[in-house]
Structures are given as C-alpha cells and as structure tokens.
Amino acid sequence: MKRQSFLYRIILFFCALGLAVTPASAARAEEGGEGTPCVEERSLALAECSVVYPVIAGMKDEALQAELNDRILEDCGIPDYLARMSMLLSGGSLQVKWRGGLIGDVFSCAVSAEGAAQTMRNTYIWTRSNLDLRDGHEITAEELFTDPEGAREAVEEYLEETLAPELSAHLLNSSLTPAPDSFYLTRRGLILLYPVDRLSTLSDRAGDIMIGWNVLKDFLDLGEDSILSRIGAGEQVGLKEESREALLAMTASGEIPDIPVRLGGSLQAITDEFHLLIDPDIYEDGRMFSPEGGCFRSVFLLTDRIGEKWEKSTVQGIRVDSGCIWGLCIGETSVEEWRSILGEPDSTVGFDAEKAEAYRTVPGSRDFYEGEKNRLQLHCDENGTLVSVIISQ
Numbered sequence: 001m002k003r004q005s006f007l008y009r010i011i012l013f014f015c016a017l018g019l020a021v022t023p024a025s026a027a028r029a030e031e032g033g034e035g036t037p038c039v040e041e042r043s044l045a046l047a048e049c050s051v052v053y054p055v056i057a058g059m060k061d062e063a064l065q066a067e068l069n070d071r072i073l074e075d076c077g078i079p080d081y082l083a084r085m086s087m088l089l090s091g092g093s094l095q096v097k098w099r100g101g102l103i104g105d106v107f108s109c110a111v112s113a114e115g116a117a118q119t120m121r122n123t124y125i126w127t128r129s130n131l132d133l134r135d136g137h138e139i140t141a142e143e144l145f146t147d148p149e150g151a152r153e154a155v156e157e158y159l160e161e162t163l164a165p166e167l168s169a170h171l172l173n174s175s176l177t178p179a180p181d182s183f184y185l186t187r188r189g190l191i192l193l194y195p196v197d198r199l200s201t202l203s204d205r206a207g208d209i210m211i212g213w214n215v216l217k218d219f220l221d222l223g224e225d226s227i228l229s230r231i232g233a234g235e236q237v238g239l240k241e242e243s244r245e246a247l248l249a250m251t252a253s254g255e256i257p258d259i260p261v262r263l264g265g266s267l268q269a270i271t272d273e274f275h276l277l278i279d280p281d282i283y284e285d286g287r288m289f290s291p292e293g294g295c296f297r298s299v300f301l302l303t304d305r306i307g308e309k310w311e312k313s314t315v316q317g318i319r320v321d322s323g324c325i326w327g328l329c330i331g332e333t334s335v336e337e338w339r340s341i342l343g344e345p346d347s348t349v350g351f352d353a354e355k356a357e358a359y360r361t362v363p364g365s366r367d368f369y370e371g372e373k374n375r376l377q378l379h380c381d382e383n384g385t386l387v388s389v390i391i392s393q
Contacts, residue, residue, distance in 0.1 A: 035060050037133055039101045048093040049085040053078045054101065054109055059133070067136050068107070075129035075138075076111040084117065092116040099260070099295075100184050103231040105133040108185040110193055114205065124206040126193035128184045132227065141183065144190075144221060144228055151219035155179050155192075158215050173200040176209070185227075186258040188236055188323055189213050191294045201292045203275040208294035210258075212323035213237050214332065239327035239341045246326040247342065251369070251376040251391050256318055256325060258295055263374060263393050267303050267313040284358040286316065298322035300360075302392065317392035325389050328378070333386040335367070338378055346370045351379070362387055 037059045043052040053076060059065035073079060081096045088094060093115040100109030113125045130139040145151040159176040167174050175198045182193040189212040199207030213220060213233045221227070222234045235246070250256060254263030261270055267289065274291035281288045282305060289301040289310075302317030303310065322330050328338060339345070345367035356363045362381050369376040377390035 037065075037102060037105070039107070041098075044082060044085070046085050047089070048091075049088055049095070049115075051078065051081045051085065051094070051096040052098060053096065053111060054098050056102075056107060056133070064133075064136055068131055068133065071131060071136070071138070072107075072109070072129045076109070076127040077113070077125075078111070081113055081117065088116060092120055093122075100186070102133075103185065103187060106139070106185065106227060106231050107131045107133060108139070110184045110191065110208070112206070122204075124196045124200075124204065126182060126195075126206050126208065128182055128193055130184060139185070139227055141181070143226075145216070145219040146221050147219050151216055152179060154216055154219060155190075155211055158211060159209070163209060168202060170202060171200060172204070173197055173207075175199060185231060186210070186295070187232055188258050188325060190216070201275070202277070203292060205275075205292070210294040210297055210323065212329075214324040214329040236324045236326060237329060239333065239337055241341065243327035244341050244343075247328070247376060248369075248371065250326060251371050251374050254374055254391065254393075256320060256389075256391060259299055259318060259320070260295065261301060261315055261318055263315055263318065263391065265315050267301065267310050267315055270301065270315070271310070280310075281360060283360045284355075287313075288319075288360060302390075317390055319388055319390045321388050328386060328389055330386050330389065335365075335378075335380045335384040335386070338386070339367070342369060342376075345378075 035058065038057055039054045040057045041052060042055055043050065054072065055069045056065055056072070081094065084094060094113065094117055095115055096111060096113045098109050098111045101107070108130045109128065111127045115122055117123055117125050132139055142148040156177045156179050159179060164176055173196065180192050180194050180198065184191050184193070189210045192209045192211065194207045196206035201207055214237045217237045220233060220237070222229050228234065235242070255261070270291055271289065274293050274296065277290045277292045277296070286303050287305045289303065290296065290299065291301070298321040300319040301315050302319060303313045303315060320330065324330070347368045348365055349368070350365050351359065351361065351363055353363050361379055364379060364381040364387070366377055366379040375392055377392060378386060379388040379390065381387050
C-alpha cells in the first residue's frame with residue numbers, strides 16, 4: 001500500500017542512521033476471536049520523540065482493512081508526525097498518543113500531539129478518525145442525529161449554560177462556542193475536540209469536552225442499524241432489565257466505561273498522564289482527585305489521605321457526577337427507577353447537611369449494592385434524584 005510503504009521508508013531511514021528505534025509493534029491489542037476485528041497499537045520512538053497510534057487487524061476483508069488503516073493514518077496525521085521526528089534529531093520533543101478504539105463494528109479515536117509538532121514552539125494538537133467498519137466510510141455528525149441542526153443548537157446551549165460557568169477563570173483560552181466540528185465517539189457520549197487557541201487547559205493542552213448521550217437523547221438516531229444503536233448509546237440513556245447485569249459487571253470489573261482508570265490502579269500514573277484540574281480535596285474518608293480531560297468531567301478519584309504526596313496511593317473509588325452510565329442518568333434517574341431494576345439495596349445511609357459537607361456532596365441518601373469484590377453506590381438528593389454514581393473497593 002502507498003501509505004504503508006511511506007511508513008516503512010521512515011522506519012528504514014531511522015535504522016539506516018543507526019538510531020534506536022522501536023519498530024511498529026502490537027504493544028496493546030483489544031481482544032477478538034478469529035476473524036473478528038481488533039485494534040493493535042503501533043509505536044515508533046526516537047530520543048525525546050514517540051509516536052503511538054492504532055491500527056485495525058483481524059478483519060476477513062483484507063482490502064477493506066488496508067483502506068481503513070490508510071484512512072486512520074491520514075485522518076490522524078501519523079505520517080506527518082513520523083516525518084517530524086526526523087527533523088527533531090538535533091533536539092525537541094514530540095509525544096503522540098491515542099485514545100478510543102472499537103465499539104462493536106465502529107472505530108473511533110482521538111490522537112493528541114504534544115510538543116514541537118509543527119515548529120519548535122510547543123503546542124498541542126487534536127486529530128481524530130471515525131470509521132464504519134462495515135463499508136469504510138467516515139462517520140459524520142449528521143448521521144448521528146434525527147435533527148442535526150437541532151442537536152447542534154442543544155449542544156451549544158449546553159456548552160454555554162452548563163459548562164461555561166464551570167470553567168476556571170485562569171484559562172488562557174475558553175471559547176466553547178461555536179462547537180468544534182472535530183469529535184470522537186464513546187459509549188457514554190460525544191467528545192468534542194478543540195483547537196488549543198479556542199480552549200486550553202491549565203497545563204496548556206488543547207481542551208476536550210464530553211457531552212453525555214442523555215443530554216442529546218431527544219435528537220439521537222437510535223433506529224435499527226444506526227451508528228448510535230450499534231455502539232449502544234440507547235443502552236446508556238434509559239434503564240432496562242439488561243441494565244442490572246451491565247451495572248453489576250461494571251462494578252465487578254472496577255472500571256466505568258470511557259474513564260481510563262481501574263480500581264486499585266496507581267494514582268500517580270493517572271496524574272502524570274492527565275495532570276490535575278484542581279488541587280486534591282479532602283473528604284471524610286480520604287482525598288478526591290479531579291484529573292484534566294473531557295473523559296474526567298465531574299469525575300473524582302477517591303483515595304487515602306496519608307501524607308501530602310501520593311506516589312504509593314491507589315484509586316479506591318471512582319465517583320461520577322454527570323452524564324449517563326448504563327441507563328443511570330445523573331440529574332434524571334429517580335431512586336424508585338434504579339431500585340426497580342437493581343432491587344432493594346444491601347444498605348442505605350442518610351446524609352444530612354453536615355455529613356453531606358464532609359463527603360463533598362448534597363444532602364439526601366446513598367444506596368449501597370455489595371459485590372464480591374467491589375461495591376456500587378448511588379447517591380440521590382433530597383428529592384430522590386440521582387446525583388452521583390460511585391464504584392469503590
């Protein structure tokens with residue numbers, strides 16, 4: 001393939017110079033059976049530069065697979081970043097990473113390039129690729145919604161009225177609207193990718209924002225064989241009988257969809273990669289950490305509070321205060337609704353104003369569902385409306 005030969009020429013160029021290069025390799029793969037598409041991770045490292053990117057493997061239709069991989073490389077600017085590495089031999093850093101992957105037969109990813117990506121001036125650039133594995137076409141925002149214009153208006157209203165007031169006054173760039181055209185898909189929502197001169201974080205990275213599918217549920221195209229139906233968006237915006245099994249499996253796994261953290265994982269590794277949105281807060285049982293990034297919006301990582309540093313701390317809980325998770329819609333679902341699906345809790349604890357303040361939440365009550373390894377906690381306000389979903393050890 002033309003694109004593939006270009007990549008191999010880059011690799012051979014580095015090797016000819018006798019440089020230490022980590023060749024393309026399947027360093028990480030999403031499991032699949034024989035003939036089932038999966039995602040493999042390829043990487044190339046040189047001095048202070050590293051380019052890591054995804055490729056699709058395992059498809060029966062090899063021609064379509066090659067076409068998809070060429071599209072991923074082109075959409076995400078990978079050849080340009082690999083070529084850029086050869087220009088940084090005398091100095092300069094470039095770190096290219098990706099997130100996302102396969103959701104059923106839909107591939108969606110975002111690639112971040114941090115450092116001297118275009119000039120010697122440090123910057124942060126998002127690229128993305130959204131592809132339908134059935135026919136290889138690029139997925140557009142218009143095919144996600146029954147009323148694309150209405151959906152855009154709803155997104156921008158949400159950005160201005162709900163998200164803008166949450167932004168730090170110290171941000172260098174904070175223009176949320178108009179909504180950017182660049183995005184990628186997750187099970188729980190749409191993630192918008194901003195240019196760094198439109199929205200930047202406190203660590204000078206380009207911003208990204210997740211819009212939960214529940215925010216846009218009046219506009220979602222959930223028809224048979226639609227993109228959103230195939231990635232399971234409908235399962236996120238309303239409780240069903242199947243929700244119980246999904247929520248219990250989620251709790252047992254120690255992971256919440258689209259949040260790159262696992263219970264028991266290293267807190268230091270998370271803060272090193274994503275940085276912190278605000279300084280850690282103290283609550284009754286320990287400390288609460290809020291990392292940067294769209295996937296971490298209104299997400300708090302719960303851990304101990306032994307000492308001021310956290311090199312040896314692990315994630316003991318994950319708390320989510322917005323969005324939707326397997327039918328639980330924060331700010332919408334009632335305690336009666338989740339009990340009708342999950343059954344009566346193993347225990348319920350009331351939270352008066354004093355206790356709520358100690359736990360950095362609102363007065364109300366919390367249901368506990370105990371698993372073999374972990375527990376699911378659902379906190380509601382005094383009106384019985386869900387305000388937090390928590391999994392903990």
